[in-house]
Amino acid sequence: MSVDSTPRRYHVPEKPTVDGLEALWTRRWDEEATYRFNPSATRESVYSIDTPPPTVSGELHIGHVFSYTQGDVVARFWRMRGRDVFYPMGWDDNGLPTERRVENFYGVRCDPTLPYDPDFTAPEKPADKKISISRQNFVELCQLLTAVDEVAFKNLWRHLGISVDWDLEYTTISPLARAVSQRGFLENLARDEVYSSVAPTLWDVDFRTAVSQAELEDRERPGTYHRVAFERSDAQGFVEIETTRPEMLASCVALVAHPDDERYRDLVGSSVLTPLFRVEVPIVAHELADPDKGSGIAMICTFGDTTDVTWWRELQLPTRALIGRDGRFLPADFSSAEFPSTEPDEANDQYESIEGATVSQARAAVVDALRAADALIGEPRDITHQVKFYEKGERPLEIVTSRQWFVKTLEHRDELLARGDELRWHPGYMKHRYRSWVEGLNLDWNISRQRFFGVPFPVWYPIDEKGEVDFDRPLLAELDRLPVDPSSDVPTGYVESQRGAPKGFLGDPDVMDTWATSSLSPQIAGQWGSDLYDHVFPMDVRLQAHEIIRTWLFSTVVRSHLQSRSLPFSNVLISGWVLDPNRKKLSKSSGNASTPMPLLEQYGADALRYWAASGRPGTDTAVDEAQMKIGRRLAIKVLNASKFVLGRLDQTTSLGPNDVTTPLDRDVLALLGALVGEATSSFENYDYARALERTEAFFWTFCDNYVELVKARAYGEGDDATVTSARATLNLALSVLQRLLAPFLPFVTEEVWHWWHDDSVHLASWPSLDELGPLSVNPGSIYQPVCDVLEALRREKSTAKLSQRAGVARLVVSGPEEFASAIRAGGADLIAAGNVHELVAVDATELLIDVTLDES
């Protein structure tokens, strides 16, 4: 009886295609809730993912496809490993980019002093003059606009096959996120981990907000050194300093030289008079003074740069702050104790031309006045130097004294460094970025922003009977009231009419830094306070790019360390950047190269995923359509190979590893086992790209060599046992390969899996060695020699310019015993695949493959 007596084939499409699979399977995954998190899962079985909430203030670009795919591939692996994957998605709709879009889109401006207008509706199109609206109205518009973008983002993710559970979607401005942020803040406050203080603060005069150290960047800018003479108080001559900021002269509180600098050692302890304003200031010593810069002695002003702040703090100098929040010079009285001039009238006259001026106007005025007073030595000298900017700003930062909330980071530096060592970094070298950042911290983390669309601080301040605000005894919101907006909500025990009045209260006007909210992403996504939280926190992995190690990663570690005395996640998987085809960093000007949708439509989601998953963790990768074409070709190959194999199998016959009996087939299973082992360990180490590379390489040689070798047996030629063995091997290998490729090519693998299974491949179990039966200790010992001979046959035919079907009259393989016996073992398949009439394998010391083609 033939094994083919009653075949019932699987139903396989006549002409399978990869086009259209995204729409089909995205819908099915929705309907079947394939990626839904199991809320009753135990912590041990959960694999939880802390995903970056992308900013939804605009453009999607190919970089998102790249990094989110890398995370998704990992998620899919763990899901197949049987873990209950907690994979939420958030949208960062909070913050400055959204504010600016809303202002322009609707033609509005936020005025936090206005009351909420519940009947307000946004104009159809922006009016010529911006309409002022309350914070709550403004926030509502922000939510309206971001909701549109969120839908577009979600569609992209779904098209790309990102396997998040959409039931777990969140936004950073949602009531939950605001409540979590406010609770986090209040708990920090209760533990004395945050404090408010009036302090010198990095300040952007255009955005009119404080910024934190993490938001700084240095930019090379032209500057000018001015040499300025200060008269010694004892009238024994002059001290010359050099400065790029002569306009700060009125804020000068000291001159400083290096303690080892011989030139100035004798002057330390004496004093000089500032030119123009005639204020007496001491000469002091500090190691940060650079003897090689300028004249080696510098003026300290409050505050020209961050070094001034350090000197001011460490040398306990007085404060003469003159730059206001708008970047203009504030009034000053040189007859006051704060500005003690020896000639107050003259000083006040000089200052008249500066008060109210911008920094650049003041600089010009001061330089003119210095020149007129003969205090400017020589001509100013042009230089270029590094100037600190807010990363989103256009003018150099100023340092303005104002009241801000800070998170204590400096005193936890050592603990935070230890947390960095505890975290498992992928790739490992990214840890250095964290370490150098933490080591370089010189300010506590300022979390106050003088903006509107953000999470407000859940505090008010009492006002005494004289109308003075008491900032030291804030009125705190109760936890069960969160979230609150102190600009419209009222502290317990007060009524709205007391707002701003004596014996009343004042709401904190500021909002939190966006990182103060996103640093709690594990708490937000995990719904801190609910049962869910204990099942997902600390998370298993954080996915993110490297440029936000100093912001998002650092701040998340800080919050978790303070809140839970733990890491927020045990692994971090860092993605690289996408570069344009010319290997430059993608920018808005890169244009269509950065738009993913056309590429998705042209090559398909699996193809783009293939490209993205080929990029190793942390490695920057260029947009490469050639790589996408290869991905598409691989997906098509999966369809066709599956079609061939399933077309040879009988649905009613179950085949297992025990049916694999021929040496060649067993050897192929052994090689497959090695592949499974390597792919699995690669994934466990977050080296998904390696898993892909190995699986892909195996798959191609499997198709090119093994399938070709056993084609005759697969079609039913030969005795029952060898036919069954080939079919069982094809069956097992196809099943394993479809599953190994599933994380990378979720659409095409789901399609072919459903040709012979009812359930999703993405819920199937990750291949294991147990499935393959006993495996030889020497994988490839038979398959490899047989493939070598097969390739030699092809080479002969190719060289003779013949079809690969051309007949071979005689094939003589001589070689070492292991080689010859491998050929004998696989001889029947070689004869069939190579159309060989006579095969002879002989033992010999030298390997020789002699092919005699048929006479034509």
Add this chain to the structure above:
RNA sequence: GGGCGCUUAGCUCAGUUGGUUAGAGCGCAGCCUUCACACGGCUGAGGUCGAGGGUUCGAGUCCCCCAGCGCCCA
């Protein structure tokens, strides 16, 4: 100035603890329209691993130094 990464075939990249003639894909050239696949298959030609020095029986793979590119931080 400090730190990190990169520099391997025309291009894009692998190369895990040092070990036989350095790998893949693309591109290129030639061949084959074979019953899973022309949205295909087969075959082939291309590198001595940025420069120099060192350790070793043996180095792309470890050490030193130099150069270039990129990033992070001062």
